[in-house]
Amino acid sequence: MSSFKDYKDFWSNTKTRVIDDRTLAVKAWRMLDQEGEDRDFVLGETRPWVIGFYDRKLPDTRWSAMMDLTLISGAPTQKQTAKPSVAPKEATIDDEGVYSLNYPFTAIDGKKDCTVGTQCSGWTLTGEYEVSTTQEGESSISVAVKVTPPKSFKFNLRHRFGVTWSLEYADSKIESFIAYY
Numbered sequence: 001m002s003s004f005k006d007y008k009d010f011w012s013n014t015k016t017r018v019i020d021d022r023t024l025a026v027k028a029w030r031m032l033d034q035e036g037e038d039r040d041f042v043l044g045e046t047r048p049w050v051i052g053f054y055d056r057k058l059p060d061t062r063w064s065a066m067m068d069l070t071l072i073s074g075a076p077t078q079k080q081t082a083k084p085s086v087a088p089k090e091a092t093i094d095d096e097g098v099y100s101l102n103y104p105f106t107a108i109d110g111k112k113d114c115t116v117g118t119q120c121s122g123w124t125l126t127g128e129y130e131v132s133t134t135q136e137g138e139s140s141i142s143v144a145v146k147v148t149p150p151k152s153f154k155f156n157l158r159h160r161f162g163v164t165w166s167l168e169y170a171d172s173k174i175e176s177f178i179a180y181y
Helices: none
Strands: 012-019 023-031 046-055 067-070 099-108 124-133 139-148 161-170 173-180
Touching: 012 173, 023 161, 023 173, 046 099, 046 124, 067 099, 139 161
Parallel strands: none
Antiparallel strands: 012 023, 023 139, 046 067, 046 161, 099 124, 124 139, 161 173
């Protein structure tokens, strides 16, 4: 990943790949501060978000339930109103003074009462997101996702397959990210 100072943009896809012909992996990141944009995120807040995957052969996109995206890195902040709904791993501070917290999640669980026509139908979407803050106070979020199909499914990588998420950045305003293979 490039230096925080080198790149300020909305979501950037850093890696999309298929692992062992069975799992699609996607990783993307963004800076919390978009330098005056109304899409700035504030460290210490919680944002609602959903995540899903799509395959051109499936009748619709499979979506998670609404989840909380907790923007706490462990760094000191004046706004610490968020209380994580998912227990994060322990906050770390690396040798360069970067604070970070990881939040694991299971957005779609293919093992829970999945039948044809339900949201999961044997598919699983899991991942973790990390909120980081540098010594200079610049914060970012990275999201790493894995989508695993039912055992009977074989990826047909000649057509569109991907992951998408949407989150609220202000009241009734949503931004989305999409990555496809």
